[in-house]
Amino acid sequence: MSFLKFFKKSIDKKSFEQLLADKEKQDSSEQPQSKETIKRSLHENLKKIREAFGNSSDIVTREIRIGRQGEIRVGIIYTDGLINSEANHNFVMESLMFELRRNEVDLKDLAGLTLLNYIKEMVLTVGSIEDVHDFNVITNAVLSGKVVLLFDGYEQGFAVEMKGGKERGVQETTTETTIRGPREGFTENLRVNTSLIRRKIKDHRLWIESKKVGKVTKTEVSIMYIKGIVREEVVQEVRSRIEQIDIDGILESGYIEELIQDDSYTPFPTIYNTERPDIVAGHLLEGRVAILVDGTPFVLTVPSIFVQFLQSPEDYYQRADISSLIRLLRFFGFFTALLAPSLYVAITTFHQEMLPTQLLISLAAQREGVPFPAFIEAFLMEIMFEILREAGLRMPRAIGQAVSIVGTLVVGTAAVDAGIVSASMVIVVAFTAISNFLVSSYDLAITVRMLRFVFMGLAASFGLFGIILGLVALVLHLSSLRSFGVPYLSPMAPFTLADQKDVLIRLPRRLLIFRPRLFSSQQNTKREKSLFQNENQRKKK
Structure with a gap:
């Protein structure tokens, strides 16, 4: 009863409403009440920025003078490591400090925002320049890899796009192996x-x-x-x-x-x-x-x-027949990784009559000295393999694979010699693990590893009837899922005949004319009508 009271208290309506009210009050207090505009004094603006960043060492604030006689002071603010320093020196600082001195226009003759417009349109040789008027925009710009320019006597500044710094270049992906096709992968930029x-x-x-x-x-x-x-x-x-x-x-x-x-x-x-x-x-x-x-x-x-x-x-990227064969093999690996241990447990525990006599005698001889039932045996081996798999992933790459392979061989052989598990169970678990690697998506492979234990439990409890019951529940669950309004099992459920050309098998590319109907609505065809006509003419010839 105390257990139920705990959950009743945790979902109490009044407590929940009070929590939401406190959350809204906290969010409103965290949000700035009003924008703090830039002041005319450059010294006060730079002081305000240093205080906002806590005098952080990577926030560079520098003051320079521009014009023939250096009559106008300019503040330059940026984050060291987030900008392209060479571009900043060549296209911002050099343009301001030297180009204006060579120019015949006297800055004293320019009043108001005319000076800023002149600098923006005639001096700075950069692509992207944004006007800034308050400190919130300045802090966001500085932390986004931009160089902020503030001018003494003006309540406006510039945010110049100057992203740079050290970053990883375009390389081949490490999580998705490429056999044929482009080898470039995304980066963090x-x-x-x-x-x-x-x-x-x-x-x-x-x-x-x-x-x-x-x-x-x-x-x-x-x-x-x-x-x-x-x-x-x-x-x-x-x-x-x-x-x-x-x-x-x-x-x-x-x-x-x-x-x-x-x-x-x-x-x-x-x-x-x-x-x-x-x-x-x-x-x-x-x-x-x-x-x-x-x-x-x-x-x-x-x-x-x-x-x-x-x-x-x-x-x-391969021919249609080769692609179809490999894809069917991938589907077979998915169901094998999901159901192989549970089928072994169900047949050896409840349905021995399904096995040939010689195979049944061989399995019985192997399990003669094993002290655990088939379910506990399979459960222990699967847990041990999952531990070795995760250990191999987390360890340094130089020894990760060696440790996982050697550990699997040593543990499997020692377990069989010690009489804890049977040799047939080691074969089933190894075949299941290898089949799991056929699933191309890592996320779906983890799902298979999770559901495998559920089906093993159903097989140990109800035999093949439990496996069938689990499959029915699994199909019903998949049928109820949606991804942004699209049924998860489409185009199989709901069944779309036109989209079956690229599901279990892939037909030749000349037959893949239409895009998936549930994804695109305006332009469903991938080819123009003239191409269809040319194809028909070629066949007639």
């Missing part, structure tokens, strides 16, 4: 990632919308889609969910994925993530929306369906 996609889709209809998310981190999040191919309601839904995010910080795209997904109470991934630009480009051409987060190489794409996690980009 948002603009580099967008440029990688634009290199593949050279169309003016490829639109990008950006927004700052996170009260503290102010992380830039961009959504990318092809206007005219994507469904507008999907774009609006993505835009709406991102705008509703209320959190202090976004450090990785996984934050966004968890906050905008349709159903949080499911082990199956409903949002696809990848490091490869060619995958994102292919999804955009099908009518999906890409979500890019600054600071991470993983890009999200929505809507996502179940069969998408069992497909690979190499399926579209």
Whole structure:
């Protein structure tokens, strides 16, 4: 009863309403009441900025003089390590300090904002310049890799785009192995990632919308889609969910994925993530929306369906027959990794009559000295393999693989010799682990590893009837899932005959004419009518 009282107290309506009221009061107190505009005194402005940053050593504030006689003082503020120092010296400081001295125009003859306009349009040789009027914009600009210019005697400044610093270059992905296809992968720089996609889709209809998310981190999040191919309601839904995010910080795209997904109470991934630009480009051409987060190489794409996690980009770079065979093998590996241990437990525990006599005698001889039932035996081996797998991933790469392989061999052999498990169980667990690696998506592979224990428990309790019951419940759960309004099991449920050309098998590319009907609504065809006519004429000849 005390256990139930605890939960009743935790969900009390009045307590919940009071918590919401306190949260709104705290948020309102944290938000600035009014904008603090820039003052005319450069000395006071620089002092205010130093105090705002706590005199941090990486925030550079420098004061220079410009004009023929150095009659105007200018403050330069930037974050060391976030800007391109060479570009700052060549295109900002040199332009202000030397170009104006060579100019015949006397700055004293220019009054009011005319001076700032003259500097902005005639002196600074940079691409992006924004006007700033308050300190909130200044702090955001300085922390975003911009150089802020403040002028003594003026209540306005400039924020010059000058991003730079050390960052990882474009490299081959480490989490997604490439057999055939582009080997470039996304980086932690948002603009580099967008440029990688634009290199593949050279169309003016490829639109990008950006927004700052996170009260503290102010992380830039961009959504990318092809206007005219994507469904507008999907774009609006993505835009709406991102705008509703209320959190202090976004450090990785996984934050966004968890906050905008349709159903949080499911082990199956409903949002696809990848490091490869060619995958994102292919999804955009099908009518999906890409979500890019600054600071991470993983890009999200929505809507996502179940069969998408069992497909690979190499399926579209190989011939249709080879791709279809490998894809069918991948589906077989998925069901093997999910059901192999549970089938072994069910048959050896409840349905021995299904086995041939010789095989049954062999299994009985192997299990003669094993003190545990088949379920406990399988459970211990699966847990041990999961521990070795995670240990191999977390250890340094130089010894991680060796430790996982040697550890598996040593533990398996020692367990069989000690009579704790049977040799047949070691074979089943090893075959299951290898089949799990056939699943191309890491997120779906983790889901299979989780559900495997559930099916083992059902098999130990009810035999094959429990496995069938679990499969029925699994299909019903998958049928109830949605990804931004798209059924998770589409195009199989609901069944769409036209989209079956690229589900279990992939037909030749000349037959893949239409885009998925549930993703794109305005332009469903991938080829022009003239191409169809040329194809028919070629066949007639």
